[in-house]
Amino acid sequence: MKALKRALALLMCVCLMGGMSVMGEATDERYSAMLEDAVLSLGNNYRLKNVLTRAKAGEDITVAIIGGSITEGAGASQYSECYASLVGQEIADKYGVDGGKNVHLINAGVGGTPSTFGWIRYPLDVTNRVPEADADGLTDIVIIEFAVNDWNEPTGHKCYESMVKSVLEQENKPAVILLFSVFKTGWNLQDELKKVGEAYDLMMISVRDAAYPRMGVLFSKDEWFFDEYHPTSAGHRVMADCIMHVIDSAYAAETAQNDINLDVAPAYGLDYMGMKRIFSERLLPEGVTLDKGSFKADDTGSYTNLPVGRVCGRNFMHLGIAGNDPLTFTASFSKLLIGWRTVNNYGTAQVLVDGEVRATLTAPSGSWGQTEVSLIINEAKEELHAVEIRMAEGSETKQFTVTCIGIS
Secondary structure, eight states: OHHHHHHHHHHHHHHHHHTOOOSSOOOHHHHHHHHHHTEEEOOOOHHHHHHHHHHHTTOOEEEEEEESHHHHTTTSSSGGGSHHHHHHHHHHHHHOSGGGTTEEEEEEEOTTOOHHHHHHHHHHHTGGGSOTTSTTOSOSEEEEEOTTTOTTOTTTTHHHHHHHHHHHTSTTOOEEEEEEOOOTTSOOSHHHHHHHHHHHTOEEEEHHHHHGGGBTTTBOHHHHBSSSSOBOHHHHHHHHHHHHHHHHHHHHSOOOSSOOOOOSOOSSOOTTTTOEEEOTTSOOOTTOEEEOTTOOBOOTTSOEETTTEEOSOOOEEEOSSSOOOOEEEEEEEEEEEEEEEEETTSOOEEEEETTEEEEEEOOOTTOEEEEEEEEEEEEEEEEEEEEEEEEOTTOTTSOEEEEEEEEO
C-alpha cells in the first residue's frame, strides 16, 4: 500500500504539473485493478517462495534483471527511479533482513539489444557479477525483459527459450520471471514470448495489459513515455508496482506441491542451451582456435550499462590502419551467431564459412551503434568449420567491430 500511494502521488503530481485533463480521480481501487491486470500468470510459485523465505531467514540471495534499455533505466530521470532499481530495493526492503543487505541486485540491461545478444553475454554480465556474499555464486531470481527488443531476432525465439531453460536448470533452482514491457504504440511480443512461460509454468507480468488500457484515464501516454520507447520515472514506478504486486501475490498464494516440471516439450526450441561464447581477451572455449588478424583493437565506444559501466569487455575491432588480415577461427558447431556493431561510418565485412561467403554485414541507414546479431549458420548437424571474417572490397581502410561470437 505504501508503494501504491507513492506511485499515485507521483502520477497525480505529474498530471497537475503538465496540465493534463484526467478522466476522473485516480483512486486506490482503480490503481489496484490495474496492478491486478499485470498478472498474466502467477505460475508455479514453489521456487519463488523458497527463495524469498530464505531471504527472510537472512540468507544472501541475488536478483538479476536482464533486458534492453528499459531495464538499463532509459527514460527515468535518474537510475534510482528506474523499475529495476526500484524492484531490487523493494524486494530487499520487504523480504531481506537488516535493511535488505542480504538481497543483491544485478542490472544487466543493455540498450538496443535482443535476447540473442543477452544470452551470449549472460555469463559475463550476470553470472560473473554474482557477489561473493552469495555463497553459491548463482542467481536466485531472474527477471527477463525482451518483449520490445526481440523484433526480427534471428533464432525465432530459440535463444530466448534456451536462456530461460538454462537458468531454470541451475542447480540452486532459481525463480524465473518473464516481464513484458510495451512501446508507446502498444506493441510488444507478449503473445509470442508468453508461450515460453506457459510451457514452463512461469510467473509472467504484462505491462501492456495493465497500464496501456489506462492511458488517457489514469495517466496520458506523454506522462508514461519519455519517448516512443521508454517510460518516464512515473512509468518506471508503475512498472515496479506491477512487478511487486505479482511477486507479492505469488508469495502469498498457497505453495505449489511440486517444483516446476522441466521435462516438457519446448515452445520454440532449445538449440542454444549449450552455447559457447567467443570474446576477445577471454579464455577460448575448448576445441576453438582463433587468430584475430587485424581485428586486434578494442572498440571502447561499445556498450555500457548505467549502473556498472562497460559490459562484455574487449571486442574484435578492425581499425583500418594496421593491416587487412581476417579474423579466423576453427570450431565444431551447427549454429553460428555473430554480434557486430552497426555504425553508419563503419565499413562492410564479409563472413566466410569453409571458404564460402555466407553473410555480408553492413549497417543499415539510421544505425546508432547498437549490436546486431546475425545467424550465419543454422544446420542440424554439428561439423568442424573454418570461419573467416574479413573486410569487404572497398572497406579495407574503414573500421568494423565484432562484439562477440556464439556457437552451438
